[in-house]
Amino acid sequence: MKFQIPIGPQHPALKEPISLRMTVEGEVIVDADIRLGYNHRGVEKVAEEKNWTQNLYLSERICGICSHSHSTCYVQGVEKLMDIAPPPRGMYIRYLVSELERVHSHLLWLGVAGHEAGFDSFFMYTWRDREVVMDLLEMITGNRVHYAINAVGGVRRDLDDLQKAKVLEGVKILRERSVYYFRIGASEPSFVARIAGVGVLPLEKAVALCAVGPTARASGWARDVRKEDPYAVYGELEFDVPTADTCDVLGRVVVRVKELLESYKLIEQMIHKLPEGPIAAKVPRKAKPGEVVSRYEAPRGENLHYIKSNGTDKPERLKVRAPTLANYPATVEMLRSGFIADIPLIFAAIDPCICCAERAVVLTSARSGEESIVRLGDLRRQALERHQKAPLKRNAVWPF
Amino acid sequence: MAVLRTLLYLFVYPGLLFLFAYSTFCEWFDRKVFARLQNRMGPTHTGSFGLLQPIADFIKLLAKEDVVPAAADKGLFRVLPAFGLAVVSAAGLLLPVWNFDLAVPSFTSFQGDLIVLLYLLSLPTLIIFLAAWSSTNYFSSIGGARVLTMLFGYEVPLFLAVLSPAILAGSWRLAEIAAFYQAKPLLILPNLLAFAIAVVAVQAKLERCPFDIPHAETEIVGGTFTEFSGKKLALFRLMFDIEMVVSSGLLAAVFLGGFPGGALVGFAHLVVKTLFVIFLLSLIRALTSRIRIDQVVTLAWKYLAPLAVLQLLIIILLKGLLS
């Protein structure tokens, strides 16, 4: 007997609203459908009203986990538009924070994967040790989540020797713990049974559906903007792009843990190579007219900002493509073969950041194909009207 | 006098009052151990060491709004929580704490009470299934199907595992089995394998991780209990707590030599032994991740059941050797 179960928009496995409509037959999924648009954010519109400096903080708030990714992606673009090169010390500090953020994001993800699989101890322990990197970030930037370290033309805070030593010390602990969690995650039988062979995404599918980030790399596709198109300091540093060829959730765990180890390597190199000098360059308040696309490898995959300037102190357009959006088609593919029990794990394995990917919704009439944009107030009024008119369901129909 | 004694059995010890107080204590113990295993604090502030937290939770749930879905089978939906509570409390009466006399069988201790206890402990599963089905919700229905599927997995290994100490003791009466192992404590050792199997099966019966599949919140929301709220949910939670006490008491009586020494010393035995079993249950909960329903069935039939049969063989051979 086939029926559709709604996973979301409100569901304990989802921290943000999205609707996965799963058609199931008993415990087996036969079809999956993703519906977006439960969150209207208007970030891009607000960006047009704010100046270049203010937008720094706005873009940071696109995401709570990869906040630095968005702000860096944006600031890279603005610097390109303004044609300025931040001083090397500023660059190193900026990308040092990037890598620390990747570490915290991946550790967070490991915990979430554990939680979705009901492995609560794993969740608690990974998050306990994630505090180490959170404290480092707080020490360097002054806050745990929204670091606000970027400034147009460099960074806002310098790093002293004590902080450098603390970072190195923290990285040592983290490396040891990450290796340990990898051992646990890959050897606890009940956990491995849940993630091995689940959510398979073959390489050709990953390529065809344009997967990004660890999702693509776990299918054996070594895509990484840091390597393909080395921006900023990444050309001077040594690191590998880890891949896995199991194409399943286990592969995504493996890739992320290996990436953690690469990030530790990068952090150490950056601390050791940290050049002397100023941390920020002087910048004009206005940018020249022009447009620019900025790419950045966020923890979840390639992040893309398109910025257009018309010569004033505000952007004319800011377009954000968060990595999660690129991974949705692949997610539908992965969900199509599996059990109900696998839904949260498969979906969590792309490390979804749903609200980052949400913009506005354009309603298209199914009959005429006409597009319309509805204001929030009207939408609420329509909903109330419809609710009041709807007949009371006295005898709800139960299919069984 | 006899009437007073019976009333004492029923309402004080090991009846309702004791079961309520002790099961909330056990929930606290379980939560605290689970938290400490995870390097957390666990309940801390309600009562000293958070001892009253489970009771506070219970009262809070009692006070919450109680919603009955329009399409639900209202009669069943209302009655089942209380019925479940009654069943597990009745099972609690059969625990051989002080309410028995080895020579004379009574209504709480007789030949075959082991079977009755096991049966009474199976009933909650069916009640949960009915509760899920009567609440007419997709998530509940999936949960209900999972409850039944799991039942077919763990019930047989549990019965087989409990069988072997009973066969070695040559009795179907809990008090006699316990007395047998009190007399010959060394014979507890050959039953260790059965004890391990029974602990795993009880974990499944109590629907705790790795077997919390019927109400896996990240998959099917509240599963079987999606539609239950307020008083009914409170009763169901209490039912699980009492079931935990009773089933760990059963394991203690069958595998760990029961509760000798009358009411007081026996009480100490009861506390220590059940807490030991509950500690093991918490440890399993902390150690594993939730497995899939098909994996439960595989685990039960590929590993647990054959191992239980092996244990039975060993016990039968041993019995032959001994006599």
Added chain:
Amino acid sequence: MRIAAFLPELLRSLFKKPNTVDYPFKKLAVPEGFRGTPHLDPDMCIVCRACERDCPAEAIEITAVNEAEKRFRMVIHNDRCIHCGQCVDSCPTVPKAMRIDSLFEIADDSRHKMKEDWVYVRAVIKPKAPAPAPAGESPNA
């Protein structure tokens, strides 16, 4: 595959102090340089409005109370403030008229209680660093 791979770590924790902190009763210190709540030092403010202009959350509001007396009123809406610290970076005076302290427990039951305001006479100290012209150099350099 190892059964109970996590066991040693779990048992070790059983005899360790919990890693968590009993929060409202015990508190961890915030690190130096933590960005908490912005504050104004009215004696230093030259009312250049750089902070108002650069605040991404529009949390700072400067109004003239009495233009002739050079009396101004600054309101910081802590309910809107995102604690980015840009106002401090933008402030041109030395020492800074705008400061940020490490207070983070500022939640309240009404957004109106989270306002802070100062009425003050504009300072006449000459800033050591030049005040940025409205559309000139960026202050965060």
